[in-house]
Amino acid sequence: MTDNASPWNERARFELARFERPSAISFLGYALGLVVIFWCLAGVGFSVEKVASAPPRFADFAARAFPPNLDPQVLSRLGWKMVETLQIAFAGAVIGVILSVPVALLAAKGLIAGPWVNQIVRTGLSFIRAVPDIAWALVFVVAVGLGPFAGMLAIVIDTIGFCGRFFADDMEATDKGPAESLTATGARKLDVVACATIPGSLPAFISTSLFALEKAVRSSTILGLVGAGGIGIELKVGFDLFDYPTAMTVILMIAVVVIGIELVSGWARTKIIGEQR
Amino acid sequence: MRDTLSSTISSVTDLLLKRQAAPDVLTEQTGAAFAPVSPVEIEARAVSKTFGATPIFSDVSFRLARGEATALVGANGTGKSTLLRCLMGLIPTSTGSVHLLGQQTDEATGRQMRNMRAQVGLVSQKHNLVPRLSVLSNVLHGLLGKHPGIRHWSHSLAPQSSRETAIQALERVGLADFAHRRADRLSGGQSQRVAIARAIVGAPKILFADEPCASLDPSAGEDVMELFFRLVRDENVTVVFTSHNIEHALKYGDRVLGLAQGRIQLDATAASLSSADLRGLYD
Ligand SMILES: Nc1ncnc2c1ncn2[C@@H]1O[C@H](COP(=O)(O)OP(=O)(O)O)[C@@H](O)[C@H]1O
Ligand SMILES: [Mg+2]
Numbered sequence: 308m309t310d311n312a313s314p315w316n317e318r319a320r321f322e323l324a325r326f327e328r329p330s331a332i333s334f335l336g337y338a339l340g341l342v343v344i345f346w347c348l349a350g351v352g353f354s355v356e357k358v359a360s361a362p363p364r365f366a367d368f369a370a371r372a373f374p375p376n377l378d379p380q381v382l383s384r385l386g387w388k389m390v391e392t393l394q395i396a397f398a399g400a401v402i403g404v405i406l407s408v409p410v411a412l413l414a415a416k417g418l419i420a421g422p423w424v425n426q427i428v429r430t431g432l433s434f435i436r437a438v439p440d441i442a443w444a445l446v447f448v449v450a451v452g453l454g455p456f457a458g459m460l461a462i463v464i465d466t467i468g469f470c471g472r473f474f475a476d477d478m479e480a481t482d483k484g485p486a487e488s489l490t491a492t493g494a495r496k497l498d499v500v501a502c503a504t505i506p507g508s509l510p511a512f513i514s515t516s517l518f519a520l521e522k523a524v525r526s527s528t529i530l531g532l533v534g535a536g537g538i539g540i541e542l543k544v545g546f547d548l549f550d551y552p553t554a555m556t557v558i559l560m561i562a563v564v565v566i567g568i569e570l571v572s573g574w575a576r577t578k579i580i581g582e583q584r
Numbered sequence: 585m586r587d588t589l590s591s592t593i594s595s596v597t598d599l600l601l602k603r604q605a606a607p608d609v610l611t612e613q614t615g616a617a618f619a620p621v622s623p624v625e626i627e628a629r630a631v632s633k634t635f636g637a638t639p640i641f642s643d644v645s646f647r648l649a650r651g652e653a654t655a656l657v658g659a660n661g662t663g664k665s666t667l668l669r670c671l672m673g674l675i676p677t678s679t680g681s682v683h684l685l686g687q688q689t690d691e692a693t694g695r696q697m698r699n700m701r702a703q704v705g706l707v708s709q710k711h712n713l714v715p716r717l718s719v720l721s722n723v724l725h726g727l728l729g730k731h732p733g734i735r736h737w738s739h740s741l742a743p744q745s746s747r748e749t750a751i752q753a754l755e756r757v758g759l760a761d762f763a764h765r766r767a768d769r770l771s772g773g774q775s776q777r778v779a780i781a782r783a784i785v786g787a788p789k790i791l792f793a794d795e796p797c798a799s800l801d802p803s804a805g806e807d808v809m810e811l812f813f814r815l816v817r818d819e820n821v822t823v824v825f826t827s828h829n830i831e832h833a834l835k836y837g838d839r840v841l842g843l844a845q846g847r848i849q850l851d852a853t854a855a856s857l858s859s860a861d862l863r864g865l866y867d
Contacts, residue, residue, distance in 0.1 A: 491704060
């Protein structure tokens, strides 16, 4: 006890704090992590030669793709495809967000449903998220046929998986005070949720919904690869026909639109929520 | 630490002795021996509460009569808010039972509980208004116990009679002009007055107030306490309020319950106490 107070030991304590010796368990963890990484690299057939030969081949693609196809007729066709893409994204995101609210009410702990229902709904939402959007698109193409309607349904489901979960988290994190005050005066659960919980979570809902919209726009650009509508089909056709300039135009259009949506949604988020805090 | 503890214990024993000498609080309230004792509206029977393995309080028993204002005092973290929540049935008691308006809360069905609570109002330390809604909508929410359903969610949907009731409640707290302002555009004192309007709009029989002025500066807090008790005093409303402020407890309470070390250590009429008596409870 007493030697601990000596300056030397004080010193030693500070030195120790800087480098912590890993425990046997964490050492094993690191080693295992390294093994797994090498195993994965082997699995993907990682090859230095291919990496080395990629730049020339990429340069070849770039040379054949540039300049992008700016033929007005092609541009107008692609532009309309992009409009359809955004229609899929907006319709799907809006319907998905609306349907997410009741789903989230069932998923949120201590709101209107018991723990069993919470768990079942949350598991369902995990499943929805676990299935990739492109796989949902394939399922809906089978269900309702080729075209943008299948794509929209895929976006709806994808949005419910995302917003259902995060709306529920948002509501669980809202200030419980207003809800308690209303419960104390005999309000029903549904009324408490409608009057206190949902208005209290609204800024978080808006923020989450804008993220969902960004995600929907990104997804909708590739749904065409499986025939679920939107500009993705043009990308596939461009590559299939070795029409690289047109494919390049599509890629650039997607990039511009996705970046544009992210900018607009970021601006809207600060505009709507920043002002309300 | 030891000093304050022993002084607490000695002042508490003083008070307990004093209390035994005093006649029963309920009959003393009514004055004449023949007058009927006011009906008991809140009764706690050997209530205890533990959170996990942590005991908060135990063996809490009292009966509060109609029209009585009871101050619940005690240091920070002794469980005053928790006790209020148990009384309102917002959280279950660990043992013992609570009877509110003649009904045992843990045996009531959901509907009975809501009907009971429709006669109860709550004002908390934080005003707990819904920030993005109008003042009027917030006050209308105080009627949800009596009128469930979408028409009382917002001032735009509310029936005219309820709007008038809510405006009247706002008039009584002096904020009728603010009815359409957003609740998060009010000062702290104004917010707390709106919270009071929301609590009284349904003409409750019982009002609970959990440190209603603790989040306000002293002069705004004084105004809020004055207003609150002016509104409830003439209406024969039963009030239970917690307070940090010894002067408030003595000034506004008819009766003082002191919570310390997980027990009710003090139960006496405010008139029989001095602020020195109470100080020990806060150490
Ligand atoms: N939901 C809860 N879960 C666990 N502990 C709690 C909970 N609510 C309150 N407590 C604890 O109970 C004690 C009493 O809290 P509270 O009733 O708020 O005291 P007071 O209102 O007298 O200041 C505190 O120690 C607090 O940490
Ligand atoms: Mg408290």
